[in-house]
Amino acid sequence: MIQPKLIIHGGAWNIPDEYVEDHIRGVEKAINTTYPKLEVGMSALDAVEFAVRILEEDPTYDAGRGAFLNEAGEVELDAIIMDGKTLNFGAVAALQNILHPVSVARKVMDETEHCLLVGDGALSFAKKMNFEELPPESLLTERELAFFKSIKNKETFKTHHPFEFEPRDTVGAVAMDRDGNFAVATSTGGTARKLRGRVGDSPIVGGGAYADNEAGAVSATGWGESIMKVVLCKRVCDHFFNQSAMEAAEEGIQYLKKRVNGLGGVIGINAKGEYSFAFNTRRMARGYVQNGKTIVSIEK
Numbered sequence: 001m002i003q004p005k006l007i008i009h010g011g012a013w014n015i016p017d018e019y020v021e022d023h024i025r026g027v028e029k030a031i032n033t034t035y036p037k038l039e040v041g042m043s044a045l046d047a048v049e050f051a052v053r054i055l056e057e058d059p060t061y062d063a064g065r066g067a068f069l070n071e072a073g074e075v076e077l078d079a080i081i082m083d084g085k086t087l088n089f090g091a092v093a094a095l096q097n098i099l100h101p102v103s104v105a106r107k108v109m110d111e112t113e114h115c116l117l118v119g120d121g122a123l124s125f126a127k128k129m130n131f132e133e134l135p136p137e138s139l140l141t142e143r144e145l146a147f148f149k150s151i152k153n154k155e156t157f158k159t160h161h162p163f164e165f166e167p168r169d170t171v172g173a174v175a176m177d178r179d180g181n182f183a184v185a186t187s188t189g190g191t192a193r194k195l196r197g198r199v200g201d202s203p204i205v206g207g208g209a210y211a212d213n214e215a216g217a218v219s220a221t222g223w224g225e226s227i228m229k230v231v232l233c234k235r236v237c238d239h240f241f242n243q244s245a246m247e248a249a250e251e252g253i254q255y256l257k258k259r260v261n262g263l264g265g266v267i268g269i270n271a272k273g274e275y276s277f278a279f280n281t282r283r284m285a286r287g288y289v290q291n292g293k294t295i296v297s298i299e300k
């Protein structure tokens, strides 16, 4: 029997000192709640969904509750889940008023013949699948409202600035289960003051996530417009074939920087079950389980 693997991220940004503890605590909780389930046979697919739901509930992160607001002051969420065994995936984008977009993405994968639903259509589908439609305020936090007001009319503001200056974080999980199957899930509120309807890398297959049992699986976080352009997670998965797990992640981040001046980070597990991560932001909250021990770090 294979020893399962789990790696989780809580975003790659310029996370300031006062937020470090919350970021570590959230990632640790998601790992320590999810990993024991993988050990007793939970599938990789169920595990990544389960872990990401924990992080979507936590207002620390830019996913589910606590997400960034768009230019109209609304929360619009993107998420993806992918099965490395079949290459099936489900994704949602610009979804409003739902706490767990990752679970809606899972339903898209399991219950429809499609892969990606957006906006109103995604919301109608979620309601049909019995997800509760919440009032918009319930996903909005005081912190995000205050931040939104502070940047609302700032002419010099660009959506990628928060990656250098402000702390908010997409979340992601990559797992390998006891049967050797891989899965990945990524969930986000996107970027601050994004245009209505803007979709980032997170729900784009190969961009914000990729899983293929033959290679491994990867989840990304960072400035979506740069990550999408280099199809970052697929790139790292491809490099798993000819580089070590850590080298492949590093290669992806270096290419992101060199080619499109991108910012962000990746986590992954290669087909041999080796962990992989790299980032070029100041910090990235991430954690994994190695020899029964949970290792969480945020610094380089």
Ligand code: ASP
Pocket: 011, 012, 062, 168, 169, 170, 188, 189, 190, 191, 199, 200, 201, 202, 220, 221, 222, 223, 224, 225, 227
């Ligand atoms: N990649 C996400 C996006 O651009 C944001 C993040 O990872 O924090 O939508």
